[in-house]
Amino acid sequence: MDYKKIHIPVMVKEVIQLLNPYGGIYVDATLGCGGHSLAILKRLSPDGRLISIDRDESAIFYANRILDDSRVILRKASFSHLKEVLSELNIEKIDGVIFDLGVSMLQLKDFERGFSFHSEERLDMRMDQTEPLTAWDVVNKYPEQKLTQIFRDYGDEPFARRIAREIIRQRGKKTIDTCKELADLVKRIVPRHGRLHPATQIFQAIRIEVNREFEELREGLLQAVELLNSGGRICVISYHSGEDRVVKNFFREEEQKGNLRILTKKPLLPSLEEVAKNPSARSARLRGGEKI
The missing domain is CATH 3.40.50.150 (Vaccinia Virus protein VP39)
Structure with a gap:
């Protein structure tokens, strides 16, 4: 690179x-x-x-x-x-x-790091890759209430509850493994405004949680x-x-x-x-x- x-x-x-x-x-x-x-x-x-x-x-x-x-x-x-x-x-x-x-x-341009909306690699988002908690853990293990809170507090996301509920529903079928899977899920719920990707605030919120920013x-x-x-x-x-x-x-x-x-x-x-x-x-x- x-x-x-x-x-x-x-x-x-x-x-x-x-x-x-x-x-x-x-x-x-x-x-x-x-x-x-x-x-x-x-x-x-x-x-x-x-x-x-x-x-x-x-x-x-x-x-x-x-x-x-x-x-x-x-x-x-x-x-x-x-x-x-x-x-x-x-x-x-x-x-x-x-x-x-x-x-x-x-971090964004290295798709293997799991930060980018377009990455088909496993959700990660750790700035320090020696830390144990990953974005995959947050998305696939956190309960609905905690996901909602993170999306609201760290992402100012108005659709926080709906997105959290959809994540839980999807997890009932299979785990959400890649960045693209999560981004596509959010896109189905959040309308696009201008150039900003609909999943921007959700990815931001998860990243803040993972890295205790x-x-x-x-x-x-x-x-x-x-x-x-x-x-x-x-x-x-x-x-x-x-x-x-x-x-x-x-x-x-x-x-x-x-x-x-x-x-x-x-x-x-x-x-x-x-x-x-x-x-x-x-x-x-x-x-x-x-x-x-």
Whole structure:
């Protein structure tokens, strides 16, 4: 798989303006294909350091190809273990951190990973493939009430109950094994609106459940702010209302505690030009803060 053909980092210009990297230690907490790391590296001073982490082994593998620089350290880890990673590197404080949330193109384009609507591979959706819980387990083992709750809470899906009921009905005949089977089931229930695939919110909700994304996010943000030097900055790109709500509320709480100064009273949005070039950026929301 050619990284350059599948990946366009989102809101790079805005991230660099907010983060303002130069000297010091910076963290890319969601390495992905390395786009934001590469942009930070271009601005980093000769004695600066960049720590890039990701829970997905494939992200580390691909990033090795473009981040061949003595200032960079790559580590496989979830950002909820940020303090642990930095402690192992004898780093007590950092000067900036970027979180680019959601699923990466590495995961979407690799049909074997079981993220894509079109994949006929087994449902998976694990960002860290050493974790036990898969999308197949959620779809085929969770009771109707729990499925409904997940679809509502994590996907804002108005047809949550009907979809959950249809999943249970289908499971009575045979297991729902592939992404395409699940996507086709949802398509029978949810009317299509514009370009958005009818199963988008359901896949999103299942992915969040499998990877414990909201819990991971809260823990990662807490650790990041604790680790920042005074004047250090945090940037977070989210892609749906649930994520953005977690980030917004966290920033407000930290501001009320006197720990953080919010730099973006409203989230920054991608330009129309960027969305035209990269449609996957259309739902991006960028928030930034500065440690007091």
